Amino acid sequence: MKMTRSQIIEYLRDPRSEKGLWKRADETRGKYCGNTVHLRGLIEFSNVCSRNCLYCGLRRDNRKIKRYRMDRRQILRFAGEIAAAGIPTVILQSGDDPSYRTGTLCGIISAIKRAYPFLAVTLSAGERPLADYRAFKESGADRYLLKHETVNPGLYARMRPGCDFKRRRAILEYLRKTGYEVGAGTIVGLPGQRLEDLAGDILFMKSLKVDMAGIGPFIPHKDTPLKSCPPGDLGLTLRVLALARVVLKDANLPATTALATLDGRKGQILGLGAGANVLMPNFTPALYRKQYTIYNRKKFVGMREVLKTIALAGRIPDLNTPGAALILHRVQP
Numbered sequence: 001m002k003m004t005r006s007q008i009i010e011y012l013r014d015p016r017s018e019k020g021l022w023k024r025a026d027e028t029r030g031k032y033c034g035n036t037v038h039l040r041g042l043i044e045f046s047n048v049c050s051r052n053c054l055y056c057g058l059r060r061d062n063r064k065i066k067r068y069r070m071d072r073r074q075i076l077r078f079a080g081e082i083a084a085a086g087i088p089t090v091i092l093q094s095g096d097d098p099s100y101r102t103g104t105l106c107g108i109i110s111a112i113k114r115a116y117p118f119l120a121v122t123l124s125a126g127e128r129p130l131a132d133y134r135a136f137k138e139s140g141a142d143r144y145l146l147k148h149e150t151v152n153p154g155l156y157a158r159m160r161p162g163c164d165f166k167r168r169r170a171i172l173e174y175l176r177k178t179g180y181e182v183g184a185g186t187i188v189g190l191p192g193q194r195l196e197d198l199a200g201d202i203l204f205m206k207s208l209k210v211d212m213a214g215i216g217p218f219i220p221h222k223d224t225p226l227k228s229c230p231p232g233d234l235g236l237t238l239r240v241l242a243l244a245r246v247v248l249k250d251a252n253l254p255a256t257t258a259l260a261t262l263d264g265r266k267g268q269i270l271g272l273g274a275g276a277n278v279l280m281p282n283f284t285p286a287l288y289r290k291q292y293t294i295y296n297r298k299k300f301v302g303m304r305e306v307l308k309t310i311a312l313a314g315r316i317p318d319l320n321t322p323g324a325a326l327i328l329h330r331v332q333p
């Protein structure tokens with residue numbers, strides 16, 4: 001059954017119907033995605049960012065964090081760890097860091113694909129010239145994650161000075177045309193965001209036919225202009241997630257680290273029960289991870305935590321065991 005905009009808004013407004021909504025989302029997830037939870041091994045390869053988003057601790061004007069950039073050798077090492085853990089997908093994530101040249105990133109992508117042909121490569125490196133996205137695709141990148149953040153153009157412009165929603169949308173459409181599996185997503189609870197906006201976010205992702213949707217609560221960061229704003233509401237975030245599942249049907253929806261930051265393991269278990277089917281274990285080494293402070297008290301969710309969460313949720317991890325066996329074979333001939 002199709003959900004209209006006004007029905008979506010009604011569900012968002014009214015927490016009393018949320019148990020029923022979660023159940024409906026859980027059934028939709030079971031029908032379209034099955035019981036496995038997909039894993040994505042995350043490498044936060046640079047915390048350098050040329051933008052100044054009001055909500056984000058990596059923003060250019062935050063002088064308090066130590067900036068780092070991984071080189072090709074380091075990135076390949078962590079990709080190897082992800083492959084060895086039997087995880088079928090790596091996500092390479094960074095701020096909008098233009099110091100990585102197109103050719104450098106292409107070289108890293110193709111080296112990962114050469115070494116671990118069974119690893120899907122997802123990039124999440126922000127806005128770049130359109131020609132870069134094509135070059136990355138030709139080097140072997142499979143997916144691109146670029147959260148649209150909010151579909152409300154006024155809010156978008158306020159939250160992301162110097163950026164505009166039209167360009168974001170054009171990039172997402174270009175990525176789709178270039179053959180990527182495309183991920184978008186939204187932050188729930190940005191100051192000034194309305195329920196209509198969140199309904200718009202879900203319908204926008206539907207019209208874009210996204211393959212992935214990252215939905216997480218806003219969490220304030222102490223060294224940003226939004227430091228005194230309240231965090232996004234857990235219940236509302238779960239309702240957005242569940243509605244996204246009902247509307248987007250077979251899209252991949254992570255139970256985000258931001259959910260774990262709001263409410264620990266329980267937050268992610270609730271997410272898995274409200275439509276989510278993806279978890280993203282972090283493979284960034286501790287030293288760098290501490291500097292990748294998008295928001296405060298960011299929870300560390302590594303492989304052990306992820307496997308435990310999946311078991312507690314009564315689900316099954318989707319592990320690439322033949323791939324893992326291949327790696328073990330390689331390092332121990």
Ligand code: 5AD
Pocket residue numbers: 055056057147149186187216217218219220221258294295
């Ligand atoms: N709270 C929640 N999510 C945030 N992001 C950035 N800052 C915050 C915050 N304070 C998310 C954005 C961005 C990704 C890198 O992290 O959605 O796309």
Ligand code: SF4
Pocket residue numbers: 049050051052053056057058059060094095096126
């Ligand atoms: Fe940079 Fe992304 Fe943070 Fe904005 S949200 S400051 S683009 S890392």
